[in-house]
Amino acid sequence: MSDCPLCDAPGGRVLWQDEFCRVVLVDEPDYPGFLRVILNRHVREMTDLVPEERSRLMVKVCKTEQVIRDVMRPDKINLASLGNVVPHLHWHVIPRFVDDPHFPNPVWGEKLRETSHAVPAELEAQLAAALNSLV
């Protein structure tokens, strides 16, 4: 075991993966469809990757964004690579709705309301199918 939770465990329900990275569904009840694209190996920053790897990772982040847009039709997408707590490169890909708990704040900001958003039935299966249908 390392001391990195993203080296020791998937970090969510794995919907897609290859030898380079994985896409996981995050368990955030306020944010159904919140996905993370996680580099498999332990690297801190985008600029610790060679340019071809940065590009490969961002292509997957953008494909994940497109999947969320296609399946969920959010009002906005939020992308972020922070890693202050877990410095293992991972991208948050977050569907945002104008009536979600924090909008227009970031999901890490002040909570403004309780959500009434219904979780689409079969959401996980839809996201997984869309991710796996991509070339």
Add this chain to the structure above:
Amino acid sequence: MSDCPLCDAPGGRVLWQDEFCRVVLVDEPDYPGFLRVILNRHVREMTDLVPEERSRLMVKVCKTEQVIRDVMRPDKINLASLGNVVPHLHWHVIPRFVDDPHFPNPVWGEKLRETSHAVPAELEAQLAAALNSLV
């Protein structure tokens, strides 16, 4: 005038620009060296760009990250494209230090302390020089 502040104004002190995007220094007293990479034209999401444009923008974001690392030696870099308030594609590139006001929280989260970080002399000039020395 449009109703978009990033169409109507630079959105910060412009340190570098071309016909596609610009890099601006944000006026955030708690976060010296906080830069934004702003697409010049009004587009909401990364996936509203064609893949070649996404790549071009992320190459600039990564170069900006490298400049901040070289000049400021932060403990972590935070990258984010949110746009909930201003849905005009822009990337936050934020140097984080373990003793900055919010660390390890995101800068949009709870403030944990006042900062005692000295702003490096000539920081703006150093960042601008580094950005303009890139190919």
